[in-house]
Amino acid sequence: MSFSQISFLQTLFGPEVFAAALRVMIPLLLAALGGLLTKQAGIENIGLEGLMLIGCFSGFVVNYYTSNWIAGLIGGAVFTTLAALLFGVFVISLRAHEIVAGVAVNMLGLGVTTYLLRAIFGVKGSFTDPRIRGIPTLELGFLENVPVVGVIFSRQSIMVWIGLALVIAIHFLLYHARFGYYIRAAGENPQALSTSGISLPRTRYITVLIHGVLCGLGGAYLSTGYLTQYVENMSAGRGFIAMAAIAFGGAKPMRVFFSAILFAFVESLSNRLQLVEVPSYFALMIPYVVTVIVLAVTSWREKQKSKTSTL
Amino acid sequence: MKKFIAIIMALSLVLALTACGGGSSVTPAGNPAGDTSGPVASPTEPAVVSGNVKNVAMVCSGSLGDNGIFDMGAEALRQAEADFGIEYEVLEGKNDPSLYYDLLLKGAQGFGMVIVNPGYQFESYLEEIADEYPDTYFFYPDGICPVEKDNIYSISYREHEGSYVAGVMAGMMTTRVGFPGINDQKTLGFVGAVDTPTIQNFLKAFEQGAKSVDADIEVKSLIVGDHNDPAKGKELALTLFDQGCDIVYQAASGSGNGVTEAARERGLYTIGCDTDKSPLAPDNVMGSMLKNVTKSFYDAIGIFAKGGTMEKVQYEGLAMGWTGMYFAPDFQAKMPEDVLDAMTQAEEGIMSGAIAPIDAKS
Structure with a gap:
């Protein structure tokens, strides 16, 4: 193998690519974890994008006024949960169509944040301030000199670790905790849940609230961890990619985690493709092409599955 | 019977439509009012009797408060x-293309000079309106208007001139030994917004400027x-920083x-573009390559307010101060003397014609 080929592969598949994929994955992953919970409980929420954006903005505002990143994260989670509660009221209590309510959440998210950005800070477009305290990175000194692993894990944001822990926590919740059984029953067989004396609305409400917290954390990470600025509509479609990850992962936490990391990896890879003389328009297209292919495969697989189950 | 009435109704509708369409000039789909009276009726009062321009309208696609081209234009x-005694009005399009036609019409009817900002958002409307208002001067920044009319003037920036100087600076800094954060690799980075001729104009001249310092310098670019x-x-x-770049020039x-945030996080350097980016990261923004929209609009208005005229495509850079490097005072104090000297030499060379930065736009 010639020298140029080696450096080509290092550019594309060096450990930095995986470090980048982890960073890029977190907002996707958190929103996807939230969305998979409601999907398990029988509510398809396409409003992840709007909830994330509310998380971005409220996390940013609270961080700005308190100059404290923990307060910012909590603030993002609280306000996003309130917005999710509103979604829940419409879908669960008022029985609105979940897709319509989801679209409304997306529109509300964009509208309210754009308006408040102007009302609170008097600016349009973007805002940043030295008062913002970014979510710190966790320096793992003992990993620093380990090859490959050191580059990937030694200097990641605390949120990366929280995100990975949440994958395990949600997996445990769904498959090893009593409330997780309720959530899945609410999705698979709501009548059975009701007849066994468990309140269906209560189960769904709690699920929607947890999903609000997760989306809020994902959003707040974007505006106060990944970046320390707020930009209008900064979720930039990540909520929809999260939905694709949920679909590809069949709403199962571990699989959703792997699809989120797949999407994030493809994105970081496409960034690096430009460095090896791939035209930018082609490189930038790749993540979307992969998303389309993945979704096509998913729906084909589901079709096959439903064919075999009817036989 | 019902069917008959329906047919009559349909026919009358069709007739009414063709009757409307026949006599008037074309109305764009984006014009909700369907206003056809304006351009056809003879203007009772021409806005300007040719000669000195007395009032100016700036028609924006977005709104003021952007800290960018709209605020700079205002x-x-x-x-x-203050300087020429003209009156002015800013017509804000609020990012709503359905408003653009009417705003441009309003500007054309009431003002001697109309600046559409940015030009490319208004091309199709200019094509229709410019002919109807021959006494109004229309200004098209940034680029060359594809619609050729006697009263449309294009304002274009020589980004390559300022970018060449930025390249000289970056080239001298990255080959420097002992400056904090600068590594021993001769690699620079570039981040562009979208792959267009304008962005290439930034990149190519930056690369050329850097290579004039040391031919071994490599510029890695990402879009x-x-x-x-x-x-x-x-x-x-x-x-790019992972790839060994220590200075990244951005036109994005x-x-x-x-x-800018990435540079702050890594303690490395960036060169900003369009406006001064140093407030975001005073220790990491080496300087900014300004595209001085304010100066260019001011110059154009000045020429016409005094009754003069300018070229159909006014293409300016360093000489008129439309593009050029800017330092925040804090960072300028940190810059080595010989780098500043080399930049001044490059500027003089470009203005005298001794140095010809690559022009990717033409």
């Missing part, structure tokens, strides 16, 4: 009001594909703010 109008995704901008800048609009 600043030019304010200065022109965001979006004007307003700072998260991706940051990711690309981090990618809103996405560029992410590049």
Whole structure:
């Protein structure tokens, strides 16, 4: 193998690519974890994008006024949960169509944040301030000199670790905790849940609230961890990619985690493709092409599955 | 019977439509009012009797408060009001293309000079309106208007001149030994918004300037594909820093703010573009390659307010101060003397014609 080929592969598949994929994955992953919970409980929420954006903005505002990143994260989670509660009221209590309510959440998210950005800070477009305290990175000194692993894990944001822990926590919740059984029953067989004396609305409400917290954390990470600025509509479609990850992962936490990391990896890879003389328009297209292919495969697989189950 | 009435109704509708369409000039789909009276009726009072321009309208696609081209344009109008005694109005399009036609019409009817900002958003409307108002001067920044009319003037910036100087600076800094953060690799980075001739104009001349210092310097470039995704901008800048770049030049609009953050996080350097980016990261923004919209609008208004005229395509850079490097005072104090000298020499060379930066736009 010639020298140029080696450096080509290092550019594309060096450990930095995986470090980048982890960073890029977190907002996707958190929103996807939230969305998979409601999907398990029988509510398809396409409003992840709007909830994330509310998380971005409220996390940013609270961080700005308190100059404290923990307060910012909590603030993002609280306000996003309130917005999710509103979604829940419409879908669960008022029985609105979940897709319509989801679209409304997306529109509300964009509208309210754009308006408040102007009302609170008097600016349009973007805002940043030295008062913002970014979510710190966790320096793992003992990993620093380990090859490959050191580059990937030694200097990641605390949120990366929280995100990975949440994958395990949600997996445990769904498959090893009593409330997780309720959530899945609410999705698979709501009548059975009701007849066994468990309140269906209560189960769904709690699920929607947890999903609000997760989306809020994902959003707040974007505006106060990944970046320390707020930009209008900064979720930039990540909520929809999260939905694709949920679909590809069949709403199962571990699989959703792997699809989120797949999407994030493809994105970081496409960034690096430009460095090896791939035209930018082609490189930038790749993540979307992969998303389309993945979704096509998913729906084909589901079709096959439903064919075999009817036989 | 019902069917018959329906047919009559349909026929009358069709007739009414053709009757309307026949006599009037074409109305664009984006014009909700369907106003056809304006251009056809003979204007009772021509806005200007040719000669000196007395009032100026700036028609924006977006709204003021953007800290960018709209605010810079408004600043030019304010200065022109004070210095040339013109009156002005800013017509804000609020990012709603359905308003653009009417705003441009309003500007054309009431003002001697109309600046559409940015030009490319108004091309199709200019094509229709410019002929109807021959006494109004229309200004098209930034680029060369594809619609050729006697009263449309294009304002274009020589980004390559300022970018060449930025390249000289970056080239001298990256080959330097002992400056904090600068590594021993001769690698520079570039992040562009979208792959267009204008962005190439920034890149090519930057590369040329850097290579004039040391032919071994390599410039790695990445394109965001979006004007307003700072998260991706940051990711690309981090990618470049991982590749051994110590200075990244960005021409990426809103996405560029992410590049500035990446430099701050890594303690490395970036060169901003369009406006002064140093407030975001005073220790990491070496300087900014300004595209001085204010100066260019001010110059154009000044020429016409005094009754003069300018070239159909006014293509300016360093000589008129339309583009050029700017330092925040704090960072300028840190810059080595010989780098500043080399930049001044490059500027003089470009203005005298001794140095010809690559022009990717023409």
